[in-house]
Amino acid sequence: MDPEYDYIIAGGGASGLSLAWQLLNSPLKDRKVLIVDADLTPKNDKTWCFWHPGIPPFSDIIHKKWSSIEIGISNDHFSQQVEQYPYYGLRSIDLKQKVLKAIRDHAHFDLLESSVVKFTSLPSEQSALLHTEDATFKASYIFQSCFAPTEIHKSDICYPLKQHFLGWELTIDTPLFDDSTCTLMDFDESFTDGVAFMYILPWRATSGLFEYTVFSDQLLSKEFYEEKIRLYLHNRYNLRPIDYEVTRREYGVIPMQDQPVISWYKPRILNIGTQGGLTKPSTGYTFTRIQNQAKAIVDQLIANGSPEPPSPSNLRFKAYDLWLLHILYNHPAEARQIFHDLFKGNSMDQVFKFLNEDTTLMEDLKIMGSLPYRPFLKALWATRKRLQEI
Ligand SMILES: Cc1cc2nc3c(=O)[nH]c(=O)nc-3n(C[C@H](O)[C@H](O)[C@H](O)COP(=O)(O)OP(=O)(O)OC[C@H]3O[C@@H](n4cnc5c(N)ncnc54)[C@H](O)[C@@H]3O)c2cc1C
Incomplete structure (x- = not known):
């Protein structure tokens, strides 16, 4: 048997490294911890964005903050200022470099670059094993973001939606972009097989990330997203391909589905991050919930020695997510109208508060009152049984 640990973190992505960071900055920092990932080289392959009241997580490495949000x-096209919930962009390369350096500088935390092959749970010994091709490690708890929970079957999911996107990071010679405003959604009404929009993170007046994003159950060819970006740059900014240089591409698929949250992979092995069901089904946003989960796990380890993170949403917000999923999946045109009314009829701060699940029932009712009620009545009826299952 290879060395024993208090905790093993399997997967060093957003959730694994956020948990490692919380542990490093807690009274548990002297516990023995192993972090395993198949590839530990930091890469600029994900731009994690989120809104946050107060000081944001990883505030010293935030790449960009926007206080104005545009919808099209x-x-x-209309923009709104955000005062309570500014929007932040954090690059995966910066988070990984920061946390991996802190881990390497710490005597009790070990890093291993290797593929995890499987886990074994040993409930009678109050521990679990992580197996790689050529080694086995034991710990009291394993926190894993590598494998989907075994109990989830595709056929159990009623609304198998995905958020899929391809973005170009590009530079231009002449200042043109308004870098004080990020474009959250600029809808493409010519796309009818789902909901599609352009998402723009302008870094500077001469550079930014332009992502064509789709909510649907079918992935598209890479050329399709790229053609849409090309067209958008031409129609909105009069830019031709010779006017810009594409310096990086970002592609992603995020599950947006009515997936039950399964906390435990096996006894003593906790699912974290996307595999722990942390993606908010109706938006695809996951990063803030990852931070909340990491903090909750560490707080519980300190308080009771065992982690039992709370469900990411209470029943009220689970119901709202399910209704919107139902509408997005079955009636994308109605979903576009709902987004329109949501953004036109409410302040952006209030929308972000609602999506953060920080609103009171009275505030929710006010938001609901700004939306067309028919699609929601139909969704409420259609999802009444499903709500009890998730
Ligand atoms: C391109 C992209 C952009 C996103 N942008 C946002 C955003 O702006 N805001 C937001 O809220 N959410 C966003 N998300 C959603 C979500 O926040 C991210 O997917 C986030 O990275 C999820 O964290 P995670 O730890 O669950 O998974 P990951 O970050 O993917 O980490 C999983 C880790 O496990 C490792 N691994 C997997 N299998 C094995 C194995 N067998 N052995 C060893 N290691 C293994 C992988 O190498 C990886 O490092 C984005 C997702 C993508 C794909």
Whole structure:
């Protein structure tokens, strides 16, 4: 048997490294911890964005903050200031470099670059094993973001939606972009097989990330997203391919589905991150929930020695997510109208508060009152049984 640990973190992505960071900055920092990932080289392959009241997580490495949010619907572009919930962009390369350095500088934390092959649970010994091709490690708890929970079957999911996107990071010679405003959604009404929009993170007046994003159950060819970006740059900014240089591409697929949250992979092996069901089904945003989960796990380890993280959403917000998923999946045109009314009829701060699940029932009712009620009544009826299962 290879060395024994108090905790093993299997997967050094957003959730694994966020948990390692919480542990390093807690009274548990002297526990023995192993972090395993198949590839530990930091890469600039994900731009994690989130809104946050107060000081954001990893505040010293935030790449960009925006206090103005733009929405575009039916050729109508409008922007709103955000005061309580600014929008932040954090690059995966910066988070990984920061946390991996802190781990390497710490005597009790070990890093291993290797593929995890499987886990074994040893409940009678109050521990679990992590197996690689050529080694086995034991710990009291394993926190894993590598494998989907075994109990989830594709056929159990009623609304198998995905958020899929391809983005170009590009530079231009002449200042053109408004880097004080990020474009959250600029809808493409010509796309009818789901909901599609352009998402823009302008870094500077001469550079930014332009992502064509789709909510649907079918992935598209890479050329399709790229053609859409090309067209957008031409129609909105009059830019031709010779006017810009694409310096990086970012591609991603995020599950947006009515997936039950399964906390435990096996006894003593906790699912974290996306595999722990942390993605908010109706938006695809996961990063803030990952931070909340990491903090909750460490707080519980300190308090009771065992982790039992709370469900990411209470029943009220689970119901809202399910209704919107139902509408997005079955009636994308109605979903576009709902987004339009949501953004037109409410302040962006209030929308972010609602999506953060920080609103009171009274505040929710006010938001609901700004939306068309028919699609929601139909969704409420159609999902009444499903709500009890998730
Ligand atoms: C391109 C992209 C952009 C995103 N942007 C946002 C955003 O702006 N805001 C937001 O809230 N959410 C965003 N998300 C969703 C979500 O926040 C991210 O997917 C986030 O990285 C999830 O964290 P995770 O730890 O669950 O998974 P990951 O970050 O993917 O980490 C999993 C880790 O496990 C490792 N691994 C997997 N299998 C094995 C194995 N067998 N052995 C060893 N290691 C293994 C992988 O190498 C990886 O490092 C984005 C997702 C993508 C794909």
